Amino acid sequence: MxxxxxxxxxxxxxxxxxxxxxxxxxxxxxxxxxxxxxxxxxxxxxxxxxxxxxxxxxxxxxxxxxxxxxxxxxxxxxxxxxxxxxxxxxxxxxxxxxxxxxxxxxxxxxxxxxxxxxxxxxxxxxxxxxxxxxxxxxxxxxxxxxxxxxxxxxxxxxxxxxxxxxxxxxDFGLVVHPPMLYMGYVGFSVVFAFAIAALMGGRLDAAWTRWARPWTNLAWAFLTVGIALGSWWAYYELGWGGWWFWDPVENASLLPWLTGTALVHSLAVTEKRGSFKSWTVLLAISTFSLSLMGTFLVRSGVLTSVHAFANDPARGFFILMLLAITVTLSLLVFALRAPRVSHKVGFNWLSRDALLLVNNIFLVIMTVTVLLGTVYPLILDSLGLGKISVGPPYFNTLFVPLTVLMCIFMGLGSVTRWKSMAARDLIRKLWLAGVAALVIGILMPLLYRGEWNLFVSLGIVSALWIVLPMVRDVFDKTRHASSFLAGVRKLSLAYWGMVLGHVGVAVTIVGVTVVSNYNIERNVRMSPGTTVEVAGYQFTMTELTERRGANFLADTSILQVQRGDSGSSFTMRPEKRLYLATGMPMTQVALRPGLFRDLYVAMGENLGDGSWAMRVQYKPFVRWLWLGALLMAFGGVLAVLDKRYRRTASTREAPKVASQDDSTQNSTQNGAREATA
Incomplete structure (x- = not known):
C-alpha cells in the first residue's frame, strides 16, 4: 500500500x-x-x-x-x-x-x-x-x-x-552533466540574493562582496565543469567528433559563464579596493537572469535542439514571466538604492583596477555577441519577419578576436599593481615574457607540422602571454623567501586559485587552436580486410560482429590499429546500435584517448555487400579543452578554501577596505594577500 x-x-x-x-x-x-x-x-x-x-x-x-x-x-x-x-x-x-x-x-x-x-x-x-x-x-x-x-x-x-x-x-554523460550544470546555474541564485539583500539594506560595501565571493567562485566552478562535461559528452556521443556546436542551448549555458567570470573579477576589485560597487551588483543580477533565460530557452519550445527538454508554450510563458518579474524587480531595487552608493576610490589607467575593468568590458561584449546571435533569429521568427540561421561563422568571426584581445589584458593584469603602476616597471616585468611568447608561438607550428599556421601561432602566443607573466609574478613573490618552497607556502590559496584559473584558460586556448586547425578526418568505405591510413596510423577492419545489450542490438566493427610499420597495435570497436523499445539507431564511437591526441572512429550506414561507411579522425590536443576547464574549476575551488573566507565576517565589523597607499604597498610586498583576479 x-x-x-x-x-x-x-x-x-x-x-x-x-x-x-x-x-x-x-x-x-x-x-x-x-x-x-x-x-x-x-x-x-x-x-x-x-x-x-x-x-x-x-x-x-x-x-x-x-x-x-x-x-x-x-x-x-x-x-x-x-x-x-x-x-x-x-x-x-x-x-x-x-x-x-x-x-x-x-x-x-x-x-x-x-x-x-x-x-x-x-x-x-x-x-x-x-x-x-x-x-x-x-x-x-x-x-x-x-x-x-x-x-x-x-x-x-x-x-x-x-x-x-x-x-x-x-550514457554516463547524463549522469554527470546536468547535475553539474544545474549546480552552477542555481548557485548564482545565492550571489543574486546577496546582491539584492545588500541593495535593500544599503550595504554596498566591501563586506557583502567578501560574503558573496566564496559562493560566486563555487557556482562558477560547478558551471565550468558542467559546460566542459557537456562538450565532452557531445564529442563522443553524437558521432561527428565536434566539441562545440554554437547550438542555442549550448550558448544558453555559456552566457551566464561569461558574466559570471566578469563577476568573479569584479567582486575581487570591490573587496580589495572598494570600487566597481554598482557594476558588481549589475553583474550579479545579469548572471542569475541569464541562468533563468537559459531555462526559458530549453523549456519554452521556441527553439529546436538535441539539448531541449520541452515544447510547450504554456511552460515557456510561465518561465518568461518569472524571468521578467525577476529582472524588473531587481533592476527596480537597483535603481532606487544604487544612487546612494558613493564612489571615492580612484585609480590610474595603468593599474590592475583598470585592466580588470577592461577585461570585464570584453566579457560583457562577448556576452552580448553570443546573446544577439542566439535570440535574434527567434525574435525575427516571432515577429513574422522570416527565418534566418546564425551559425559558427558569425560566432567565430566575432568571438575569437575578442578572446585574443582579452588575453592581452589578462597577461598585463597578472603583474600590474593595484591603483597605479609606472610604465617602465611594467615593461621591465613583461618584456622577456613577451619576447618568449612571440618566438615560441611563431616556431611551434613549424616544429610540430613543418609549416607555419597563423591561427595556431596566434593561439599559442595568446596562451603563453597569459602563463609567462604569471611565472614572473610567482618568481617576484617568492625570491626573497628562504627557499622557493617556503615562498610558495606563504602565497594564499586565493592567489594559487587565480594562477590555476588563468593557466586553465591558456590550456583551453591551446586545445581549441590546435584541434581546430590540425584535425584530420577521412570518410571511407570499409569491409573486413580493408586498411585505411590516417595521420600515420593504419586502421584495418578485421571483423564485423553482432551483439545484444541490455536493451539494444549492435553491429560491431573490430579494427586493428597500428602506428607506422613497427609500432605497437591495439583494437578499437565502434558500434551501430538499434534500441529495441524505440527502434532508434545510435552510433557508439570508439576512442583511443591520449594527452596529445585522440583517435576517433564512428560507424555510419550499412552500404551493403558487407561494407560500412566509417569516419576516422585524428584529433590532436583535443583533451586540453577539458583539462583546461578542470584547471579553471579547481582554481575556483582553491579560492573558496582560502582561510580569509573561512573566517566569516563579524556581525558588527565589516571588512576593512584597503586605502590607496596600502593597496599599492600590499600588492608589491604581500602577494599572498591578493584576491583572486
Missing amino acids: FIKMIPEIGHFALIIALLMAAVQAVMPLAGAATRRPLWMAYGQPMAVGQFVFIAIAYACLTASYMLDDFSVANVANNSNSLLPWYYKFSAVWGNHEGSVLLWSFMLAGWGCAASLFTGNLPRDMVARVMGVMGMVCVGFLLFILMTSNPFERLLPGMPQDGADLNPLLQ
Whole structure:
C-alpha cells in the first residue's frame, strides 16, 4: 500500500515545500523591515525544511523510476523495464518535469547551505538573503505544481511497459552533466540574493562582496565543469567528433559563464579596493537572469535542439514571466538604492583596477555577441519577419578576436599593481615574457607540422602571454623567501586559485587552436580486410560482429590499429546500435584517448555487400579543452578554501577596505594577500 502511494507522498511534499518557501519569502523580509528578530529568524528553519521536503519529493520520483511504476506518466514516458538501473536513476532528470524538480532540489540545497553557513553575518542581512532565496523558490515550485507535475498519474489506462529513455541520453554523460550544470546555474541564485539583500539594506560595501565571493567562485566552478562535461559528452556521443556546436542551448549555458567570470573579477576589485560597487551588483543580477533565460530557452519550445527538454508554450510563458518579474524587480531595487552608493576610490589607467575593468568590458561584449546571435533569429521568427540561421561563422568571426584581445589584458593584469603602476616597471616585468611568447608561438607550428599556421601561432602566443607573466609574478613573490618552497607556502590559496584559473584558460586556448586547425578526418568505405591510413596510423577492419545489450542490438566493427610499420597495435570497436523499445539507431564511437591526441572512429550506414561507411579522425590536443576547464574549476575551488573566507565576517565589523597607499604597498610586498583576479 505504501509503495502505491509513493507518487502522492512526493506531490504532497512539494505542496508543503511551497508553503514553507512562501513563509521564507515573506517573514524574514518583513522582520528586517520592522526590525523584529523573531520574524527574521523564520528564514533559516524554513530554508532547511523546504530542502528536506523537496528531497522527499525527489526521492519519491526516483523510487517510482526504480520500481518501474508506469502508472506515473513521467516514468512511463521516459523509462522502460529493460533499462539498466543506473540509467533509470539518471532518467529522473532526463526529461522536462524531472529536470525542473532537480533544479528546485538544488536551489533548495543552496538555500539550505546559505542558511547554515551565514550564522555570523548581520541578522538583517541573513534575513534579506533568505527572503530573496524564498521568492525564487516559490517561483519554481509554482512552476512545477502548475505546469510540470512529475507525479501525474496515468490511471486507469496504465501502460504495461515504458516508452524508454531517449537513446541519446542512455550514457554516463547524463549522469554527470546536468547535475553539474544545474549546480552552477542555481548557485548564482545565492550571489543574486546577496546582491539584492545588500541593495535593500544599503550595504554596498566591501563586506557583502567578501560574503558573496566564496559562493560566486563555487557556482562558477560547478558551471565550468558542467559546460566542459557537456562538450565532452557531445564529442563522443553524437558521432561527428565536434566539441562545440554554437547550438542555442549550448550558448544558453555559456552566457551566464561569461558574466559570471566578469563577476568573479569584479567582486575581487570591490573587496580589495572598494570600487566597481554598482557594476558588481549589475553583474550579479545579469548572471542569475541569464541562468533563468537559459531555462526559458530549453523549456519554452521556441527553439529546436538535441539539448531541449520541452515544447510547450504554456511552460515557456510561465518561465518568461518569472524571468521578467525577476529582472524588473531587481533592476527596480537597483535603481532606487544604487544612487546612494558613493564612489571615492580612484585609480590610474595603468593599474590592475583598470585592466580588470577592461577585461570585464570584453566579457560583457562577448556576452552580448553570443546573446544577439542566439535570440535574434527567434525574435525575427516571432515577429513574422522570416527565418534566418546564425551559425559558427558569425560566432567565430566575432568571438575569437575578442578572446585574443582579452588575453592581452589578462597577461598585463597578472603583474600590474593595484591603483597605479609606472610604465617602465611594467615593461621591465613583461618584456622577456613577451619576447618568449612571440618566438615560441611563431616556431611551434613549424616544429610540430613543418609549416607555419597563423591561427595556431596566434593561439599559442595568446596562451603563453597569459602563463609567462604569471611565472614572473610567482618568481617576484617568492625570491626573497628562504627557499622557493617556503615562498610558495606563504602565497594564499586565493592567489594559487587565480594562477590555476588563468593557466586553465591558456590550456583551453591551446586545445581549441590546435584541434581546430590540425584535425584530420577521412570518410571511407570499409569491409573486413580493408586498411585505411590516417595521420600515420593504419586502421584495418578485421571483423564485423553482432551483439545484444541490455536493451539494444549492435553491429560491431573490430579494427586493428597500428602506428607506422613497427609500432605497437591495439583494437578499437565502434558500434551501430538499434534500441529495441524505440527502434532508434545510435552510433557508439570508439576512442583511443591520449594527452596529445585522440583517435576517433564512428560507424555510419550499412552500404551493403558487407561494407560500412566509417569516419576516422585524428584529433590532436583535443583533451586540453577539458583539462583546461578542470584547471579553471579547481582554481575556483582553491579560492573558496582560502582561510580569509573561512573566517566569516563579524556581525558588527565589516571588512576593512584597503586605502590607496596600502593597496599599492600590499600588492608589491604581500602577494599572498591578493584576491583572486
